[in-house]
Amino acid sequence: MLYNKRTNTCGELNTRNIGETVVLNGWVAKKRDLGGIIFIDVRDRYGITQIKVSPEKKNISALAASLGNEFVISAKGNVIQRESPNKNIPTGEIEIDVDELQVLNESLTTPFVVEEEVKANEDLRLQYRYLDLRRKKMMDGLLLRNRVYQLVHEYYAKLNFVEVETPILMKSTPEGARDYLVPSRVHKGKFYALPQSPQTYKQILMVSGLDRYVQICKCFRDEDLRADRQPEFTQIDVEMSFVGQEDVFKISEGLFAKIWKEILNFELPVRFPRITYDEAMTKYGIDKPDMRIKDLMVITDLTAAVKTCEFKVFNDVINSGGMIAGIKTGKSVNGAKIEITRKISDSYTEFAKKIGFGGLATLKMNDDGTLQSSILKFLNEESINGIKNAFDIKPGDFVFILSGERNKVLAGLGQMRLKIAEDFKLLDDSKHEFIWITDFPLFHYDEEENRFVGEHHVFTSPKDEFIHLLDSKDRKEIESIRANCYDLVYNGTELGSGSIRIHNSDTQKKVFNVIGLTDEEAIEKFGFILEAFRYGAPPHGGVAFGFDRLVAMLYGTKSIRDIIAFPKTVSAASLMDNCPSPVINQQLDELGIQLKKG
């Protein structure tokens, strides 16, 4: 097809181009037919430019009038000053006085109108993703994502990192998330797995002496989804040899500093704060504390303060080794006003019940210094003073107290704290609070499976001072083992996690034993990496960051679907190409697979 090819994009012409003859190619975003004169907004990736067809141009007038939305056109004409400019768009000072008009392709009436304030629901937008992506808001998401790719590549390249592609078809390994399996035609009855992450490969690259590896890679996990979880997602995968935790932190901090500077023009601190997992849990009741709240409403242990009280609920908890703890709000926190009315207080009691507590004790100090509390009558003088001192309660302060099993109380208060922060708008989106959480437990006990499972992954190294406990048979001792394992948290969201790995096959075997893998099983499942470790594995460690979450944060959205070109629904389906889908019997036959009925 012969047509006038564009000389300019739809986003660049302005008053400096007046007098030039130009050609624009693009989509009809909007036609305004006034009977004689016709205005058309032509859209491409770069913007929108208005073209004008005068009634005097008899040869093209009828054609212009017949255009529908989303037709692809080519328009040739002179750039002229507009009689009435549109200040809302960059090209609003000018328009094209069209002499030649061609329709390059027609469009059906679209199922929804392609406009910035889109009215369609997300399922329809997913089904017609190509139409949705024509919107500036969506296109901008992809362009931002692209810029972040470039920054990541650039940053690590300068630091001598090597990008290596690792296999998409790999060995299925137990532990962790469920694998997506790929049947093999050549090896009937055998399966590949799609990588949950390139973990083993990047470690083996360290054994190879690659020293510094990075990859922006796809990972696949067959688990239930959320707004911030897709079945396939992208991560920035990093691994380094001859490093400790601080080396990984320093290099990672530089990456985020660069991204935040380039994208948001925001200067991050040179060094992010870091706290241990135990401190995070004790103070904030969560392993991904939102540091925008700072050290306000920190969890305070009241178990000792109320130990002499006669309150049965508390006494039972104390006697069973549990915890009584609380958080305090003032009249204002972070500049935001906080007023806990009776109604609000009741709603928090409801919340406490919803998350599994018998109730919520509250205590308020009135402006005249008197106390008001649901449990005052149960407490003796000593306990009341104990609580007052523990919190340094002042008039206007409000205290919420939970009691029960220690970890449950901490987690409960952590949730309460977040809820209060959300309810009273303490979470300022203009703040950028990064924090490293370190020293995670190496294992936790899985009550369902009746065994220990790795908290991070099975290659995470225990801290030196805990290695001797790997031989322990005592649950408490095993649970006390701390790992060289860390998370990066940004404004209360986990952005990445990593560890210094085990590079010694004896230690690795012990870890396998703790999680219930016999030597034989370990060799069957992980033999290749155990073997690799026996040929001079260097000390190494790394980290992986959630790329989709990162871009979503920079873009200001909670749903990573907004910044993925072709995302899937929460049931892991693609509404556009309708996958997953059945396959024909011949395909199954070739694979030696027979489907179960039902």
Added chain:
RNA sequence: GGAGCCGUAGUUCAGUUUGGUUAGAACGCCUGACUGUCACUCAGGAGGUCGCGAGUUCGAGUCUCGUCGGUUCCGCCA
């Protein structure tokens, strides 16, 4: 696996509480008019498997049960 919300015209929704006339509105679409619009305006028109399937009822968009899809959260996600 569990819980909540949603599903009505091409689209977004109202109508469901309290079952009852021909299921409405806006946008989009079609026809006509209109020479400076940019949410063009004006006049007219077409357009419905009320997600699907059972049930209750004289009668179901509305009530009950089931089911499918979307979405949010819990479990899960080393």
